[in-house]
Amino acid sequence: MLTFASTWCFLLLPLPWLVRLILPPKQQHQVSVLVPFGDRLQQVLGGTSSANTRPQSGSRRVLAIAIWVAVLTAVARPQWLEPPITKEIPTRDLLLLVDLSGSMSQEDFQNDAGKEVSRLDAVKEVLDGFLAKRKGDRVGLVVFGDAAYLQAPFTTDLQLSQELLGECEVGMAGPRTALGDAIGLGVNLFDENAERAKTIIALTDGNDTKSKVPPVEAARVAAQRDIKIYTVAIGDPTTVGEAKLDEQSLKDVASEAGGKYFFAADREHLAGIYNELDKIETKIIETISHRPRTDIYYWPLLVALLLSMFAKAIATWRGRRHTTPVEQDQRIHVNPITGEMEVVA
Structure with a gap:
C-alpha cells in the first residue's frame, strides 16, 4: 500500500503558477540590425524565415509540469506499507x-x-x-x-x-x-x-x-x-x-x-x-x-532527473535544427545582371 509521510507538500503544487503571476517576467534586451532584405538574406544562407524560428513551448510546458510534480512527490516522502507484523x-x-x-x-x-x-x-x-x-x-x-x-x-x-x-x-x-x-x-x-x-x-x-x-x-x-x-x-x-x-x-x-x-x-x-x-x-x-514502512522517494526523484535530461536534450536538438552552419569561406554578393543575392564559395 502506497502512502506519503508529508502529504501537505502537495499543497505547494500551484506554487510556480503563483510565482509567475506575482513576479514580473524577465525582460530580454537583444541587439539586432534591421535590414529591409533580412528574409532574403536568411533564405540565401539556407535558414527559414524569422516567423518560423520561434520554438513551440507546449511540450516544454508539459515537461516542466511533470518535473515539478515528480519533485514534489519525492519531497512528500512516498512510502510503501508492508504487510502488518503481529x-x-x-x-x-x-x-x-x-x-x-x-x-x-x-x-x-x-x-x-x-x-x-x-x-x-x-x-x-x-x-x-x-x-x-x-x-x-x-x-x-x-x-x-x-x-x-x-x-x-x-x-x-x-x-x-x-x-x-x-x-x-x-x-x-x-x-x-x-x-x-x-x-x-x-x-x-x-x-x-x-x-x-x-x-x-x-x-x-x-x-x-x-x-x-x-x-x-x-x-x-x-x-x-x-x-x-x-x-x-x-x-x-x-x-x-x-x-x-x-x-x-x-x-x-x-x-x-x-x-x-x-x-x-x-x-x-x-x-x-x-x-x-x-x-x-x-x-x-x-x-x-506493526507495519514496516519502506521509503521510495528516490523513484519520483529519478523520474524528475530523467525528464529534466530529456527536456534539455529536446532543447539542444531544436536549437541545432533551427541553426544552419555557415562556412567561413562563403560570401554573399548581388548578381549585377539579375539583381539576386548569391553565395560565392
Whole structure:
C-alpha cells in the first residue's frame, strides 16, 4: 500500500503558477540590425524565415509540469506499507514444578492406548497437551528431587519447553523430594515488577523429605509476591513411608498461595485437572501490530532527473535544427545582371 509521510507538500503544487503571476517576467534586451532584405538574406544562407524560428513551448510546458510534480512527490516522502507484523505479548508467567523422585517410576497410570505407564510418563503425556494450549504465556520448567533445578527458563517457545520436559527422567534430580526448595527456586525466577500474572503448578507424588525451607513457608513468600500455586497430588494416598502422599501439606501450600489443591488418581483425573486449570486461569492474549514502512522517494526523484535530461536534450536538438552552419569561406554578393543575392564559395 502506497502512502506519503508529508502529504501537505502537495499543497505547494500551484506554487510556480503563483510565482509567475506575482513576479514580473524577465525582460530580454537583444541587439539586432534591421535590414529591409533580412528574409532574403536568411533564405540565401539556407535558414527559414524569422516567423518560423520561434520554438513551440507546449511540450516544454508539459515537461516542466511533470518535473515539478515528480519533485514534489519525492519531497512528500512516498512510502510503501508492508504487510502488518503481529506480535503476541505474554500476559502470564506459568512455572511447572515436576517431581522426579524415585516413586514417580511406579506404573499405576494408563495412557490413551490403555497401556500401563509410569506416573512421570503420564504427567509428560498430559502436560504435553497442556503446554500446547499455553499460547500467550511464558512457560518455565523446574524439576526437583533431592534438590531443585531449572530445566527450562521462562520462554514463549512452547515447543522448547515440551522437548525439555520429554528429556526428564525419574531420579535425575535425586530419589527424595524437595518441594519447598522447588517453590523457593520458582519464586526467585519470577520478575518482581512484572505486570504479568504469576502462576506455579506443582506436580508431586510424595511428601517433602529433603527441603531446607518448609513448603508452607515457601508458599507464604510466594503469596507476598502475588504468585498463585496450584498443587497436583499424584499417587496412592494409602502409601506409607517416605513415599507416602502428604495431602495436607499440599492443601496448605495451595491455600497459603491463593491456589487450589487437586488429586490425580489416574490419567483421566490428571487430564481433568488440566481442563479445570484452563477454566481457572483464563488466558488473555495481548497483541501489538506493526507495519514496516519502506521509503521510495528516490523513484519520483529519478523520474524528475530523467525528464529534466530529456527536456534539455529536446532543447539542444531544436536549437541545432533551427541553426544552419555557415562556412567561413562563403560570401554573399548581388548578381549585377539579375539583381539576386548569391553565395560565392
